[in-house]
Amino acid sequence: MTPVFLRWSLAFRAVLAAAAAALGAGAAHAGADAHAAASYAIRIPVTPAGDAPLQRIVLPAEVLVRLQSPGLADVRLFNGANQPVPMALTAVAAASAPEESVVLPAYPILGAKGSAGPAGLEGLSLRIEERHGQRVVQIDTPGAAGTTAGDQAAQPVQGALLDARSLQQPVVRMALDADLPTGQPVTFRVQASRDLKTWRPLAETVLYRADTGATPTAPARLGNEQIDLHRADLKDHYLRVTWGDAGVTLRGATLATARGPAARERIRASVAAVALNNPRELVLALPFATPVAALQITPQDSGGNVLIPVRVLGRNHREQPWSPLASAVVYKMVTGGTEQASGPVELGGASVRELKIEADAKTAGFAAAPAIALQFEPAQLVFLASGPGPFTLAAGLPGAQALTSAFLPLPSLVPGYQPGQENAFPLAQADVARADITAGPPPGGAVVPAAAGSGGLFTRSAVLWGVLLAGVLALAIMAWLLLRQTRHAGAQASAAPHDAP
Template identity: 50%
Template sequence: MRHFPGVSRLRGAVVAAFACMLAAPLAAWPASDPNILQSYALQLPVRFNNGAPLQRLVLPAQVLASLQTGGMSDLRIFNEQGQSLSMAMSDSASLRQTENHKIVLPSSPIVGTPDVKDISGSSLRIEEQQGKRVVQIDSGASDGGARSKQILGALLDTRAIVDPAVGIVLDVDLPDAQPVTFTLQASKDLKDWRPLAETVLYRAEATADHLGADHIELPAADLKDQYLRVTWTDAAGHAAPVVMRSATLTTARGVSNTPRVSAALDRPVLINPHELRFSLPFATPVAALKISPVGNNVLIPVRVLGRNDPGQPWTVLAASVVYHLQSAGKVQDSAAIELPPTAFREIKIEADQKTPGFSALPDIALEFEPAQLVVLVNGLPPFTLAAGLANAASPYLPMQSLLPAYRAAQENSLPLATIDGAAAVVQANASRDGMPTRTLILWGVLLAAALALGAMAWVLLKQNNKAAGDQ
């Protein structure tokens, strides 16, 4: 058999080219060693307090929105020598309330004449009528009962509540297809009232569940020796036909002041007035979505759905009402929509088809549960927090390793370190149906490699045939 040198060159070139084509996309990825600072996408300076070996660090939203591995495993703190510091992760319960208790409070109706539009500044008096407690609006005059009365709100006796109140759920019947604004206020003397919270509830039909935040968060309110007043109004500011039976108050001991952290979402895609989509570039679960619609007197029932891959079906995460209302000179905005504690990379927001939907792109903020580290400080500064590396192993020790004889929330008394960073803005990626982006990229690389190899083989084969003809 005759040997052609061009064939050997062809084989060698094809093998080399194929290896280069496969290695090219891999070369574009950064180093993947979790023990090297340069492997991480985000690097921020950390300022520790002098003289304290153990310190705590509350993670800002900029860090939470950069993590690429579940369980916050892709997070390290390096000293000047490039050594990673020993860390433990606080339990989320130690950052928020502990020892929660639920207390059911009976409701005493507040009655007044139908011409009363706003009782927010009214004084109240409590009367016993036929063995029942009834609360009257104290107008300073008596009408002798000649004028008809209606229920304008409810009074809750919270004078015996010792622990701070962190939430309340109202047991109410709502009118059909009417948004109702509930206002909560507290007072010691039934005359001077301080605002606590507001929410809007909405029920489309008698057989449907209501939408909106039925669990109303309270700012660790002190209600001892005070009364709690609940009033409700319709969109025009008049008393709505609501029946309230009771309320369930949630109290907590050891309430922490560590709030949720939030990041603005930059330009999600409004596909049409009833559908908004975006893809999240991080692996941290989103605790809540704050959706602020554009325009005045806007109320839109919505559903929030999630999935992790374009090939997966959508999962319903929550249903609520987003609104921006102006009534009696006051502006009311909907609360953030609570989401289940599962990370989803793609989010879809659907507006009720019976409404006009979103007239413009709403403002969206992502809220995260607070996260706190306990760090053993060693080595020399500067110290650098690094985050953002796929498939990194967890670096965390048990809390008892750093704090022997550990007690719940003990770490909250440690000195607080700080991180130098900017305000968090998350760049939303486009969400699409069909094949996952990673799969499309892989197929694109393989197709480009096949075409390049085919072209190179054709050129080399022509050169080999020419050389064979000359011989």
């Protein structure tokens, strides 16, 4: 082997070693130890809530903007011995819906004289009349046309009507304002109707009033006085409450209406200011894989009122085409001295590495870079406080796409688990101010770094292509040198004198 060939052979081996190192960079990231807290991008001290064995902790924004797995697989909770503790991932319960109380008066329903029970109510003819500002409900039964005033006075009250037509919100429950007979269980049946003819059942309850004179220690009333109506929609409906011949006096009912299910408060993270190179297009690179629930876009134009229709698109790498995620109109207006701004653009939990905001081509676009904030659905860990303290919440692991989740099913972690039970566990606190950061923004800010979207190849792809091109060039030079050396040796052999035989 000639010295020249030896030198180029060594050079080619160096190129191959560089290529192997570049290709193995990702493998090195993927090989990060998921069982060591030091391998994670952020480590946050956790203060347990007392000595309860089962606790929960809500993941802060500083954790969500560093996760590299869409399924949050790269989050762990370590004890003082650097051991991961058993945990489960669950959503955060929504706050209780605000309620309002509505009091409805009762209009008595008179049964036929001598009627036996509520069955006599079926087929009755009801008439509601307005007299001098008061509403009168009259019930007619077969053969009752000639009923005298004395007979009417003897008619038992077997039920009452409630006018719920004006209710706009669903009804959660109802409480009756009623006087009960002593020592007699009374069954109340609640029904609804639009036309006072066809009734559908809603609920039923049994109440009992004890004789406190005979049994002073007995409770005054037994039974569930709060009748659950399961968020029934009673707009344009009447309610009928019946109890047969039990001798009940019903003055009215109090209905609790809900304004609708309360939305869970989302976790928010701001995006640092981004340079605007194109007024109709803004591309952002996201350094995390956490699903994004919504995107808040607030125009920053100082010229007054702004209204811009936009499209939001996403992708995970440059080789992918852009996929539409949402369309909306973002605006900022001043009306009567009050500034109004558009709400968040819902993305439906998209997990993408790049976002593009496109302004409608029929508009002038953004005169200045808008303020952008990300919103995430809240998530919490339910964990067993096992092992010695202190506890550390760790998140963000390179190569987490292939990482196996460490979450247990809630029924496996919580003995005798009941749905929603996790929200009653004590709430541990993450001390973000004392977080130990390996990569990403400083703790306590929850600000996503402003990074423009990739305008060309990713850095790793560029390195790989460079190494491969260098290897091809080295091979070409080696082939050329070998060919040149072979030709030179052949020329020397042809010019050498031949010995006579």
